[in-house]
Structures are given as structure tokens and as C-alpha cells.
Amino acid sequence: MSALPNSDAADSRAQRMGDVILDLQNISLTFGGVKALTDISFDVREHEIRAIIGPNGAGKSSLLNVINGVYTPQRGGIWLAGQQFSRMNPRRAAEMGVARTFQNLALFKGMSVLDNIMTGRNLRMKSGLLAQALRLGPAEREEIAHREVVENIIDFLEIQAWRKTPVGRLPYGLQKRVDLGRALAMEPRILLLDEPMAGMNIEEKQDMSRYILDVNDEYGTTIVLIEHDMGVVMDISDRVVVLDYGRKIGDGTPDEVRGNPEVIRAYLGASH
Numbered sequence: 001m002s003a004l005p006n007s008d009a010a011d012s013r014a015q016r017m018g019d020v021i022l023d024l025q026n027i028s029l030t031f032g033g034v035k036a037l038t039d040i041s042f043d044v045r046e047h048e049i050r051a052i053i054g055p056n057g058a059g060k061s062s063l064l065n066v067i068n069g070v071y072t073p074q075r076g077g078i079w080l081a082g083q084q085f086s087r088m089n090p091r092r093a094a095e096m097g098v099a100r101t102f103q104n105l106a107l108f109k110g111m112s113v114l115d116n117i118m119t120g121r122n123l124r125m126k127s128g129l130l131a132q133a134l135r136l137g138p139a140e141r142e143e144i145a146h147r148e149v150v151e152n153i154i155d156f157l158e159i160q161a162w163r164k165t166p167v168g169r170l171p172y173g174l175q176k177r178v179d180l181g182r183a184l185a186m187e188p189r190i191l192l193l194d195e196p197m198a199g200m201n202i203e204e205k206q207d208m209s210r211y212i213l214d215v216n217d218e219y220g221t222t223i224v225l226i227e228h229d230m231g232v233v234m235d236i237s238d239r240v241v242v243l244d245y246g247r248k249i250g251d252g253t254p255d256e257v258r259g260n261p262e263v264i265r266a267y268l269g270a271s272h
Helices: 007-016 060-067 090-095 113-124 129-134 137-156 172-184 202-219 230-236 254-258 261-268
Strands: 020-031 034-045 049-053 075-080 083-085 098-101 190-194 222-226 239-244 247-252
Touching: 020 060, 020 222, 034 060, 034 075, 034 222, 034 239, 034 247, 049 060, 049 202, 049 230, 060 190, 060 222, 090 098, 098 172, 113 137, 113 172, 137 172, 172 190, 172 202, 202 222, 202 230, 230 254, 239 254, 239 261, 247 254, 247 261
Parallel strands: 049 222, 049 239, 098 190, 190 222
Antiparallel strands: 020 034, 020 075, 075 083, 239 247
16 A cells, blocks of 8 residues: 655656536535535546535535536536536536535445446446345356456455455444445546545544545545545645635645635634
8 A cells, every 4th residue: 555645756656637528617506595515617637636615604515416417507608527517417427427425425335345336337337126135147257247346356455354244233433435436336436425434533534545546546536525624635635626605715735725814714724
């Protein structure tokens, strides 16, 4: 497993970043009379780790929900892999390579680690439900191939010892790892992480930081994450966009954001 990020690793990642893969332009979202997002524009480049930060209620999760089609903005457009969408939906986003983890775990607690991660392969399964249930020839061969992918993810996340354990019996930190594994099973081009380290202790956060960096490095996956731990954000992100009350108040490298007076006032606090 790779070490925690350093300046050389960050420079190497920056050199690998490609063209813009996701571009949001002038996104505005309202619920009734409440403005959740107002005129938000930013882009994400291939192989980038892009962080979204801001105080509670700033609109961060709403922004992720716009990206993967849970919410449809009243204004603005989304360009994904060069295609413009005025209206996205979760299935289309998934088919185009966008996977998502959630702040509140939505795992199948009575199912094993392996079976939970297997659910991430559903979109890639060509056999019908009946063929899968009866394990007919092609369906059986397909399932074996999918299980091989899942076993590789289990090895990558170092959860082999719990592969047949019901997820509900696992500690919280391991459940978050399973959630990440299920998203990786979709083989996403873009991975959206909604507070992947919420509720974790320091050791668990260090582990998750390494996994995120390795996903970005070894799988080449573009990552967009929401995270409240500023130390983590500044360590692993290539660029950071800052929201406050649904408006963008900062956008740039971690150092640029750290030195932005408006960000300091709104989020970091004057003492920082």
C-alpha cells in the first residue's frame, strides 16, 4: 500500500491529470423557496482528486446529487465525458461510469461482504434473472467472471478475512470499506464519495486516505469527495471547491484555498 501523500506524489498525480471529464456550468437548485445551490460552476479533470468542502448546509451533498442525477437543477448544464445533459438520472449516470457512496451507509446488513460488493456488478450482468437463478451455462460463466473482479477488489481493500461475514456484524470502519468496494465493482470512471471518513477514528481515516489515493493511482479513477476533515482534504486533494450557503466562494489548489480570506472567514475560522 502506498505511503501517505507527499509533495512528490502530488506532483506526479498533477502530471497525470487529463482533460476535463466533468463540467458543471451555472448550476442552480431550489426546493420550494429555499436556494440549495446558486450559479455553481466548476470542472473535474481525469485522474484528479477533487474535494468539495464547506460548512453544514452549504449544499455539498445536493451538488453530488445533481452530478449523479438524483436532483435535476432548475438552471445550468452538466457535461459528462463531452456530452451535455440538461437532465441526468441515476441509471444513466451509472451507465456512463459514475458511481457513488453515501454518507449514511446503505448496505445490505444481512448479506455477506462478497454479496454486497457483487451487487455493484448488476449493471454489467447480461444474463437474465432466471438464467442467473438457474445458473445456466453462460450465466454461470458470467457469474464466475464477475466474482473474480469482486475477489480482486476484496484483496485490494484487504478485507479477505471478512468476505463471508454478514456486513451488519462488521465494525463501522470496515463497513465503509465495503461501501467503497461496492462502488468500485461498478468500474467507475468517476467515483463520488460523500464523507467517506465520517465517524472514523484517526487510524481508520489514515487507512481510508490510502485506499482513496490507491484507487486514484492504481485504477486511474477520477474522484470527487466531500469531506469535513480539513487535514485529509489538504493532504490528498489536487483541487478544492468551497461552498457556503449554496454559493461557490473558493476554487483552486489546497494551498490557494487555504490562503483565501473568504474561505478562512466562512469555513476555516480566523484563528487558522
